[in-house]
Amino acid sequence: MKTIPDSSIDAHAACYNIAAVERDTGLSKDTLRVWERRYGFPKPRRDQHDERLYSLPDLEKLRLLRLLIDYGHRPGKIINCSTAELAQLISSRAPIKSPPPEIASIIDLLLQHDVENFRNALLQALMKQGLLRFVTETVAGLNHWIGEAWLSGRIAVFDEHLYSEHIQNILRNAIIAQPGRGSGPRVLLTSLPGEKHRIGLLMVEAVLIAEGAACVALGTETPIIDIKNAVPAYRVDVVALSFSSAITQTAALAGLAELRTLLPETVEVWGGGGALVRARKAAPGVLLLRSFDDLRYALERWRVEHVAH
Amino acid sequence: MKTIPDSSIDAHAACYNIAAVERDTGLSKDTLRVWERRYGFPKPRRDQHDERLYSLPDLEKLRLLRLLIDYGHRPGKIINCSTAELAQLISSRAPIKSPPPEIASIIDLLLQHDVENFRNALLQALMKQGLLRFVTETVAGLNHWIGEAWLSGRIAVFDEHLYSEHIQNILRNAIIAQPGRGSGPRVLLTSLPGEKHRIGLLMVEAVLIAEGAACVALGTETPIIDIKNAVPAYRVDVVALSFSSAITQTAALAGLAELRTLLPETVEVWGGGGALVRARKAAPGVLLLRSFDDLRYALERWRVEHVAH
DNA sequence: TCCTTATTTTGTCCAAGACATATGAAAACG
DNA sequence: CGTTTTCATATGTCTTGGACAAAATAAGGA
Missing domain, CATH: 3.40.50.280 (Cobalamin-binding domain)
Known part of the structure; x- marks a missing residue:
């Protein structure tokens, strides 16, 4: 049976089959095929058996499209914009504010890959604010601004993975510490x-x-x-x-x-x-x-x- | 766009469209269609537009099939067994040995849905054994025996979910508590x-x-x-x-x-x-x-x- | 301004065929 | 006799092009 391909085989060439694109963008295979038929995008090249091979730039554009569609744009109106235009649409969507300093300082530690101090900063915020404010302010803020950073390409996949793991550690620690x-x-x-x-x-x-x-x-x-x-x-x-x-x-x-x-x-x-x-x-x-x-x-x-x- | 139907209309008839079945069984739409074509099961009735409507018994049999296939059975061999035969196949997978008492007592709490005491039993084991022994003996043992219980159908999906969440809580708590x-x-x-x-x-x-x-x-x-x-x-x-x-x-x-x-x-x-x-x-x-x-x-x-x- | 009714857009479903890969059995080897 | 290799079958995923309902938008009317 055919499975999700070992993406390692072509990691440098950055080729994704339709199942991988579905997984990474959340757009169904049917949607990807019907967009190609109707709008001419994405138009992936094919392998020797005529199966679709999507490029990394296609994948990135699809992610931006997905985001804008979720936000209320119509696919037909924006699908033929360039990736840059889509990125601009996203950044123009919300006035570009910078995160509040207490959020920014934590994100900086993540971007510098300073695992120890990142962990400590999170723990300190929790101690200082208590669980309720930590969750509703700090974690919610981090999620939002890390999402923004991801959209603009300033944050790596592995940084986001590390963030998710540490937030889980902290939250689960707080959860189990609570009385019955x-x-x-x-x-x-x-x-x-x-x-x-x-x-x-x-x-x-x-x-x-x-x-x-x-x-x-x-x-x-x-x-x-x-x-x-x-x-x-x-x-x-x-x-x-x-x-x-x-x-x-x-x-x-x-x-x-x-x-x-x-x-x-x-x-x-x-x-x-x-x-x-x-x-x-x-x-x-x-x-x-x-x-x-x-x-x-x-x-x-x-x-x-x-x-x- | 077509979506999951408002099943309230047919709640008593318990009809599921192909998307709902994919979601609940983990079998892809393609697989469901090709099984119908090749093996004649599942053979759902159709709505006025020739779209598949699966019954609840079909859904239950599909979940048993999925379980047995994960365990190593071949679809073609078991797909035309009755639901009762499949259930018997699963229960006949009984473990040869029983778990050691300290593992069994924790699993019992899980099977009785006693969340509080289950949590406490895990914490007590951690305190008593220390992190290293807790992981290599208790958690490893629990994983093994809960896997066995799952295969023989004695444990529910939601019990396994709850187990996984609590083990994560405990382990992440221990991880973050360690010094730098x-x-x-x-x-x-x-x-x-x-x-x-x-x-x-x-x-x-x-x-x-x-x-x-x-x-x-x-x-x-x-x-x-x-x-x-x-x-x-x-x-x-x-x-x-x-x-x-x-x-x-x-x-x-x-x-x-x-x-x-x-x-x-x-x-x-x-x-x-x-x-x-x-x-x-x-x-x-x-x-x-x-x-x-x-x-x-x-x-x-x-x-x-x-x-x- | 709000509600109702057309019209367009858009995602999902269908069928039947093709084919690569996982699996298991048979054969060849050490 | 145990282990690897080869082959055949079983099985899941991909393909195309057509169809159509539900969502979104536009247009009409109170």
Whole structure:
């Protein structure tokens, strides 16, 4: 059977088959082929068996396109812009501000590959701010500005990997250090298949635990049917799902709606994350959380409602 | 654009379109269609536009098939068995021996969904044994026996997710609690694209740090080209890659050989993990680590060689 | 300004064929 | 007899071009 090719074989030539491009850009194979047919981009060269081989510049342009489309641009309007024009569209999208100094100093340490001091700076920020402010201010800020840096090519893939690992270390350390369950609802926390971003999930878990809720964290990519089965097993009151911007808003809302139909009425369904901040309305019985404040309000509301009974 | 249908319309009929089945079973749309063409299963009914609508029983049988195929069965041989026969095949995979009592008691807590006591049992084991023994005995044992339980169908998907999350919490907590760099080599630790298993990587990181080496952990799935670029940036002495049994031995050895050609002679390449325990020999200049003891010997050897200079 | 209704855009699904690679069995070797 | 090599089969992924529904936009009307 054909598998994702060993990218090492052509690492220097930077050739990607359609499966690798799907994985790296999040654009489906069908979409890639239909864009080629309709718009003439991307137009990859072929190997000896007429299979598509995408170049690294194509891949970069596709990533920019994906980003702009997520932001609201239409594919047909921008697909024939040059990579430079797309990059300019992105940078012109938001007024170019620089990150606040406390964020900038941490990012500088990452860019200088100073692992030790990077780790220490994160730990110090956590100690100084406490878990709640650390998550909602420092980590959220770092995510945003590191995303910006990645878009403009100022940060390497391996730097981002290192960042993700260290944030996970810190957040999980804080999570396990917290005392046992609190007074709040039992919240099952996970993401649906295809959603691989772990940091958002850990941030939510940290906030929930800091607020005294009991969290059952299943990590990323739990199939819907297994979420359904886990709800009675762990006797949870709320199922919370996280959707990063890597997933389309439509897919996120559809997943939430499907889950809603599978769970008993007594179990609440909450959804949040980058894919949903601009969503208008969700299926009935699904609560959208567009910020960490929304999350805290939702917790408080749950407590009020369940004390009354 | 077509999306996952609002299943609330047909919630009781439990109909899934091909995208939902792909998401929940991990079988690609192409695979589902070609199975239907070749083997006659699954044979979903169609909606008014001739699009496939899979039933819940089909979905359940597909998940059993996926499980058995992962374990080594061939699709063509088992695809026309009934769901009951498949379930029996799975349960007949019972382990020959039972786990030692200290492992069994922890697994029992997981099977009873007792999150609090499960967490506490892990923490207690860590305290009692120290990081090194905890990793090489308890965590290694848990991985093995939970794998067995998964194969025989005695453990749910969500239980395994919860296990993975908690082990990560504990290991990362231990990792960050360690004092800064030690005397040993700087080791870059990661896995190649396609290798998603994080726990093995974290176990290695814990052992390295306990032994006083400085670890640059990049998490899973770092493209080879990015590993190459990270080596000078972080000035590492050793690149260590982890390969779980989910990857074939051939693929693991090929990846190591490829990396070896891309790195300068002065940087060592180490490989380990389930895929390589039975490997005979690797490419020249690649060190195979078949056990945690091998890892510790390799560290000691490096230190001896680099003190002499 | 808001709601309803056309029109265009855009992503997903389909079919059937082709083919490379994983797997397992048979053959040749040490 | 154990080990590697060779071959055949099984199996998953890629191909093309057509079709069409849902989303997004534009146009019309209260």
